[in-house]
Amino acid sequence: MSLRLGDIAPNFTIDSTAGEINFHDWAGDSWVFFFSHPADFTPVCTTEMGRTAKLAQEFAARNVKPLGLSTDTVEEHVKWIKDINDTQGSDVQFPILADANHKVAELYDMIHPGESETATVRSVFIIDPNKKIRLTLTYPMAVGRNFDEILRVIDALQTADKNRCALPADWQKGDDVIIPPSISNEEAKGLFPNGWNEIRPYLRTTKL
Numbered sequence: 001m002s003l004r005l006g007d008i009a010p011n012f013t014i015d016s017t018a019g020e021i022n023f024h025d026w027a028g029d030s031w032v033f034f035f036s037h038p039a040d041f042t043p044v045c046t047t048e049m050g051r052t053a054k055l056a057q058e059f060a061a062r063n064v065k066p067l068g069l070s071t072d073t074v075e076e077h078v079k080w081i082k083d084i085n086d087t088q089g090s091d092v093q094f095p096i097l098a099d100a101n102h103k104v105a106e107l108y109d110m111i112h113p114g115e116s117e118t119a120t121v122r123s124v125f126i127i128d129p130n131k132k133i134r135l136t137l138t139y140p141m142a143v144g145r146n147f148d149e150i151l152r153v154i155d156a157l158q159t160a161d162k163n164r165c166a167l168p169a170d171w172q173k174g175d176d177v178i179i180p181p182s183i184s185n186e187e188a189k190g191l192f193p194n195g196w197n198e199i200r201p202y203l204r205t206t207k208l
């Protein structure tokens with residue numbers, strides 16, 4: 001059965017470019033951006049790895065650890081990282097899991113036979129410090145992920161958690177937020193002392 005939002009991200013121990021990783025221990029108190037790749041030395045994956053490395057400070061600022069997975073060995077990954085850095089002008093520091101036997105890919109349902117019988121699709125799991133899966137995205141092999149959206153949704157999840165709010169379509173950091181219908185006006189007065197704009201009783205927006 002596939003993993004669902006709110007599930008605890010399954011733990012695993014596997015070799016990586018940073019040595020053996022026990023996932024839950026490695027994640028610690030951080031959020032995790034866990035993303036899979038069909039194979040080493042493939043063009044779309046190479047751009048995604050480079051982009052992730054260049055966003056290192058953005059991830060760190062959000063207390064997020066990136067973790068890649070590709071279905072090749074550590075030796076292959078190490079050679080590939082040289083290529084990634086050469087071609088993308090990056091400095092890959094985050095670990096890449098060596099999942100040559102598809103142990104983790106199967107645990108996380110990253111192989112979709114309609115796309116390929118053997119290679120993973122481009123899965124994304126955003127996992128919070130309680131190890132809960134908070135967001136999943138699945139891209140096909142031929143389409144690289146949108147990293148602006150990945151940062152945006154991490155901002156959105158962290159903002160929602162911190163402020164008990166919801167976020168409207170296309171929300172960006174600094175935009176107005178929504179007061180969820182589960183919060184009564186009485187309770188909202190304490191939570192959102194700046195007041196709110198009541199467009200409908202179920203649609204209340206406010207500035208944080």
Ligand code: BEZ
Binds near residue numbers: 038039043044
């Ligand atoms: C790529 O990463 O470039 C790729 C991998 C598998 C199929 C198509 C593209």
